[in-house]
Amino acid sequence: MEAITRSTGRLPAAFLTPGSSSFVDFLSEHQPEMLPGNRQLPPVQGVVQAPHGTTIVASTFPGGVVLAGDRRATMGNVIAQRDIEKVFPADEHSAVGIAGTAGLAVEMVKLFQLELEHFEKVEGAALSLEGKANRLSTMIRSNLGMAMQGLAVVPLFVGYDVDRERGRIFSYDVTGGRSEEHGYAATGSGSTFARGSMKKLYRDDLTEEQATTLVVQALYDAADDDSATGGPDVARRIYPIVTIITDDGFRRLTEEQISDVARAVLERRMEEPDGPRAALL
Numbered sequence: 001m002e003a004i005t006r007s008t009g010r011l012p013a014a015f016l017t018p019g020s021s022s023f024v025d026f027l028s029e030h031q032p033e034m035l036p037g038n039r040q041l042p043p044v045q046g047v048v049q050a051p052h053g054t055t056i057v058a059s060t061f062p063g064g065v066v067l068a069g070d071r072r073a074t075m076g077n078v079i080a081q082r083d084i085e086k087v088f089p090a091d092e093h094s095a096v097g098i099a100g101t102a103g104l105a106v107e108m109v110k111l112f113q114l115e116l117e118h119f120e121k122v123e124g125a126a127l128s129l130e131g132k133a134n135r136l137s138t139m140i141r142s143n144l145g146m147a148m149q150g151l152a153v154v155p156l157f158v159g160y161d162v163d164r165e166r167g168r169i170f171s172y173d174v175t176g177g178r179s180e181e182h183g184y185a186a187t188g189s190g191s192t193f194a195r196g197s198m199k200k201l202y203r204d205d206l207t208e209e210q211a212t213t214l215v216v217q218a219l220y221d222a223a224d225d226d227s228a229t230g231g232p233d234v235a236r237r238i239y240p241i242v243t244i245i246t247d248d249g250f251r252r253l254t255e256e257q258i259s260d261v262a263r264a265v266l267e268r269r270m271e272e273p274d275g276p277r278a279a280l281l
Contacts, residue, residue, distance in 0.1 A: 021122040051080035053105060055190035055229040056097030056156045057218045058169045059198060060183060061211040064246035065158045065167025068215040069097045071238050072230030087241045089250045091116045094132055094159030095243050099188035101151040108153055112136055129161040133170040133178055141176025156187045160245045190222030190229035197221035212242055216261050232262035
């Protein structure tokens, strides 16, 4: 909604009327057509062909959680983009990894970021991690109409729960159904292979460095069996995006740091082409 300031220099009454602390609720009431799920699509035959993001993985460790995503976006059998970013900070202590229709997913993440920021400004306190997960669930549910036309968004939400003092992972389905995952999780086209990889290598006592290696290894294993998932591309210097969230907040590992981890994983795989032993970590 645009502010009309040319004549009076004041904001419209909608901006000054007390109401919900939810920015999504505000848009729903005053300009619902701006919400992604309320847009009208032209009639189409079959499934809409649009770039899709694929595999996202996460793992907890004592003191925090790691969230990572590959860099490939596909459109049918075509690689639409090789270096797309699928992992974003939601706020200081949480992050979202997107799988599904890339354009809608990125827009939903931006709206989610604004939702959390708006709530904190209005209420004077940050929303709890559980509350953030519920808000994202509502936003996904509002996109159900788009999902039924092939434009689904299925994110993975993680964060550091300052009240419980530990990292937590939440997964979703296209209807907005929310599940808390314990230890590790994956979503997207390569999730089956990534989850199988993490199932063999995950432990409750992983260090931050070991958890980072775990998620990169899982993405490599997913890329080995799923053509829609992009593995570490040493030639183009395209590596997975890896983020870590602890009590100190959100941080993204540098390209140099991820390069070192990815190269170590590749070297181990060359030594053990049939897969790493449990002793890898």
